[in-house]
Amino acid sequence: MKEITSMEKDFAKWYTDVVKKAKLMDYSGVRGCMILEPYGCAIWENIQKILDKKFKDLNHENVLMPLLISESLLQQEKDHIEGFAPEVAWVTHGGNEKLEERLCIRPTSEVLFCDYFSKKIKSWRDLPKLYNQWCNVVRWEKTTRPFLRTVEFYWQEGHTIHETEKEAREETEKMLNLYFDFLEKDLCIFTIKGQKTEKEKFAGAETTYTIEAMMHDGKILQSATSHYFGNSFAKAFGIKYRNKFNQESFPYQTSWGLTTRVIGGIIMTHGDNKGLVLPPSVAPIQIIIIPINLKNKEIIEKSLKIYDILNKNFRVKLDLTDQTPGWKFSEYEMKGVPLRLEFGPKDLKNNQCVLVKRNTSEKKICNLENLEENICLSLDELKFELYEESLKRTNDLTYLIEDNFEEILDKKYGFIKSSWCGNSKCEDLVKEKYGVTSRCIIKKNNANKCPLCGENSSYNIYWGKSY
């Protein structure tokens, strides 16, 4: 079997090797459309389960909008359609096409939600509506890469509508924080949280917020976004209601989303040269039990008992196939299983087992009496270490621009933190000259000068080369 290319040798090749070896996805016959194989699908399902609960705990309800959008509906909000037009997939359908209106496959569902809201919202009593949908969308991307950019991808898109600007802004911020916490606590990924510049914001949004994560190679992945729409969509779609003072009003909207791209983020944040490394919260298999001598009936029986005990509280698999132990070790390392439990003749004799953490390969002999405690401990350790590594990498590769910005921007990896005047001319210059784009604005800053033009600065900003 071919080895995984080392990430130092060729990071892009390493990435696709890991994706294939871990059996996350396969290609279909259509460009950019991938098959989520059972293992990759299980990771996405775990992500869905965690987020769905968080959304519902905050009183969001799930809905399912249709796949197809009519051309006239899509074109109702000018900025929105301008942003998406080049990558919309149009459907050829039967019948007399000249008489029928063109249809497209949703690239995102703003217009569908807006159309729906315009029918449902008549009174202040109808507000707010807090909706979310888990679905697939299609964007005609020019180049595609597994998970990071595919023509069809899966995501959740939250769409909420509120009486006041304040409420909507609070929702936008709340959901951004929810994503930030999810990446930190569940995916063990440190992200930078901030606001997109005018140039980088979502088509049709008033403000776009983002969390940005640094990958192993120092490139940056936009991991989730949360948008404040103001009431421009409401105006474009005629979403009007009577407020408490019997006045006609336009409500305020938000949207927020996280996609299967985040799986690419997990791979490129935690993966190593042996393959995938999964945080326990989303790992389809959290513990793999590998019995050592399959001819020994006692070992099999005891392994089955261990499996039954652990199966109550963990996602656990017992591998009884006739592959050699060494083969199994490699297999589950490639698949990123957080914890391996070896059980062999020595262990049988001493009422123990061997626990091996995926990230460090550290072996620990563990008495079977307090197995579950030790497993919890090891999984917590692993989570902590994964997060710390992500945090450390981000800090190590964050450069502060003072006056040597040319040298720093030329590195083309890592985060570059600087003051910024807020002028898109400086943003364009950085992009053109250094191939680096603005990732996010973190706060107002009037103390310094913009290192690019020398004018008084307005913001602190992060730059980086993005995926």
Next chain:
RNA sequence: CGAGGUGUAACUCAGUUUGGUAGAGUGCUUGGUUUGGGACCAAGAAGCCGUGGGUUCAAGUCCUACCACCUCGACCA
């Protein structure tokens, strides 16, 4: 969408120079020996050479169009 590369068995690839009976390793199946880091022996199955046209007595090999994948840009979540 631009530049470059690739497509032959399930996987990785040789064969293309000079057109002439389809190859290897891994994997798979069966039987046996093994088992604490990708085991070994034996036998077996497996490919209209990405797809469609063309040139030729003869095409995996030459010509042509298309499709998919990879890398780097531009664009995006």
